[in-house]
Amino acid sequence: MADRDWGNQTAITEFIILGFGDLPDLQILLFLMFLVIYMATMARNTLIVVLIVADQYLHTPMYFFLGNLSCLETCYTSAILPRLLTSLLTGDKTISVSGCFMQLYFCGSLACTECYLLAAMSYDRYLVICKPLHYSTLMNIRFCLQLAAGSWLNGCLAVIILISFLSQLLFCGLNEIDHFYCDVIPVMELSCSDTHQVILLDFILVSVFTLSPFLLTMTSYVCIIATILRIPSTSGRQKAFSTCSSHLILLTIFYGSIMIVYLLPKSDALRDLNKVLSLCYMVLTPLVNPLIYSLRNREVKEALCKAVSKCGFHKNVQIHLHNKIT
Secondary structure (H helix, E strand, O other), rough: OOOOOOOOEEEEOOOEEOOOOOOHHHHHHHHHHHHHHHHHHHHHHOOOOOOHHHHHHHOHHHHHHHHHHHHHHHHHHHHHHHHHHHHHHOOEEEEEEEHHHHHHHHHHHHHHHHHHHHHHHHHHHHHHHHHHHHHHOOHHHHHHHHHHHHHHHHHHHHHHHHHHHHHHHHHHHHOOOOOOOOOOHHOOEEOOOHHHHHHHHHHHHHHHHHHHHHHHHHHHHHHHHHHHHOOOHHHHHHHHHHHHOOOOOOOHHHHHHHHHHHHHOOOOHHHHHHHHHHHHHHHHHHHHHHHHHHHEOOOOOOHHHHHHHHHHHHHHHHHHHHHOOO
């Protein structure tokens, strides 16, 4: 495309995110569905963060990483769904070029960060199950902070590099993004400039920042499963496999959908499928992660029960004092 004459074209200042515009009769239904998902996601992840901060028994490496994951999920969901809900409700599908790049940055950096946080969590579980005698020495506070900070930093740096290249592209002519948010491939398709280098860079970054933590995560779970198989108790093996299987299902959905969207060759036939798969890792996993990783855990249930009973106790005291005064 570099050899074309774009001299008479006007550089565009805003994009139109088509979203689910091809389903006009379902706009209200989609709005209600995404609104419920957004509220549930925010409530669950915020609850996890509050419980982990408030309960000293949850101040352990595992819940430290889970707290980071819940914080990330609230940011991740908020980078996508409020804009989508506004579009579905008002019909306004426009977004400025700078606003589009900002959304792309937050979505990309948070997705990369989640990959590394999941790898850190799997390594933590590997040490607990496979190296229990060395766990407290290896997974100390300093190392936990380094893993978490490294996860956030890697996510930020990876997308900054991509955005710096994207910002050099010229956008003119068509300005309709056939997606429900500003994703890198649909945005690049609208550029008048030569995008071969940016496409190659995107492929390299996705490979490095997705495949590497994916392999680390899978290696940890292979070692965990091998250790579980050596557990003599049948009930113990079943309980451990139940937990691992639910984690692996979520990891498969998250990584599988990302790899299909970003690593497979792009074609018009896969465009609608990519939208659905993007919903899996951007909307479904933030909704389900708190249930799978946190709210099913005995410690979190106990912390929640204590918080509820404490609230109930304070309420009863207030009612009692009010009755005495009156």
